Amino acid sequence: DTEVTQTPKHLVMGMTNKKSLKCEQHMGHRAMYWYKQxxxxxxxxxxxxxxxxxxxxESVPSRFSPECPNSSLLNLHLHALQPExxxxxxxxxxxxxxxxxxxxxxxxGTRLTVL
Amino acid sequence: xxxxxxxxxxxxxxxxxxVAFNCTYSNSASQSFFWYxxxxxxxxxxxxxxxxxxxxxxRFTAQLNRASQYISLLIRDSKLSxxxxxxxxxxxxxxSGNTGKLIFGQGTTLQVxx
Numbered sequence: 001d002t003e004v005t006q007t008p009k010h011l012v013m014g015m016t017n018k019k020s021l022k023c024e025q026h027m028g029h030r031a032m033y034w035y036k037q038x039x040x041x042x043x044x045x046x047x048x049x050x051x052x053x054x055x056x057x058e059s060v061p062s063r064f065s066p067e068c069p070n071s072s073l074l075n076l077h078l079h080a081l082q083p084e085x086x087x088x089x090x091x092x093x094x095x096x097x098x099x100x101x102x103x104x105x106x107x108x109g110t111r112l113t114v115l
Numbered sequence: 116x117x118x119x120x121x122x123x124x125x126x127x128x129x130x131x132x133x134v135a136f137n138c139t140y141s142n143s144a145s146q147s148f149f150w151y152x153x154x155x156x157x158x159x160x161x162x163x164x165x166x167x168x169x170x171x172x173x174r175f176t177a178q179l180n181r182a183s184q185y186i187s188l189l190i191r192d193s194k195l196s197x198x199x200x201x202x203x204x205x206x207x208x209x210x211s212g213n214t215g216k217l218i219f220g221q222g223t224t225l226q227v228x229x
Contacts, residue, residue, distance in 0.1 A: 042202055042219035043159065056216065090158055102206075103149050104217055106158040 003027075004107035006091050012113045015081060021110045023074040023091030031055075032074040033104060034066060035090040043090055049074060081114045088112075116141055121203050121220035128227055132193045136223050138186040138203030145218075147206035148179055150188045152199045153222065159202055162188075193227045200224045 004025045013019050023032065031050045035043035048056035049068040057066075063085075065077040074091055088111050092104040121138045128134050140148075148165035163170065165177040165186055176189040186203055203220035 042222055043217075045216055048216070088156075102147070103161045103164060106160070109158050111156075 004091055004093055004105055006107035006110050008110055010111045014115050018079045021076040021089055023107055024072055025093045026072055029093035029095050031094045033092040034076050037088040037090055083114050086113045118218045119203055119205050119220040122223050124223035126225045128193055130193055130227055130229055133191050134193055136188045136201055138220055140184050140205045142207050145205045145207050148186050149204040151202040151204050153202060154199050195227050198225055198227045
């Protein structure tokens with residue numbers, strides 16, 4: 001299995017809803033990432049997990065809450081989002097955590113719309 | 116100044132043309148360099164890593180000049196299917212205990228026309 005999968009593909013939620021995005025990889029990669037991408041902009045890093053520990057939080061608002069239950073799975077819990085949070089949410093993984101300079105492999109993303 | 120800067124684009128070229136994209140980065144401690152390709156409403160996909168000695172993959176050639184902090188991508192014999200946004204990406208030296216962070220350029224859009 002050489003891919004990163006993400007569910008759901010599309011999500012529409014209201015500002016009072018709680019939802020979760022899921023990312024999975026079975027390549028044995030030890031670092032996983034969440035990015036947010038707005039139209040015609042590059043991906044912006046949100047969180048990095050290295051060896052299942054939160055390594056980087058790019059000052060993301062607390063309405064986004066990441067979770068890494070095991071080395072293959074990464075979740076992003078969403079609560080009380082704003083319409084400006086509508087974007088493509090991308091998950092990525094890389095073979096090694098720690099001091100890693102490897103390329104990252106991206107999942108297909110979840111397109112989120114907040115009403 | 117942005118950490119990674121690319122040609123603004125868009126580039127509109129006919130099939131068969133040769134097109135070159137340029138990119139500069141500001142952090143001299145950057146360790147790894149990549150070109151990613153992103154199709155409309157899809158995820159970024161690795162096109163190629165960029166090595167100091169330069170590297171080629173079919174019609175694609177990547178060059179790195181560490182002294183000038185400059186990266187390039189050359190596409191020869193452009194195909195319609197090459198139409199996409201090309202992202203110049205740099206992996207900076209991480210802080211102690213941290214995984215390296217990918218820093219993305221703004222991307223250059225290429226449109227290859229028949």
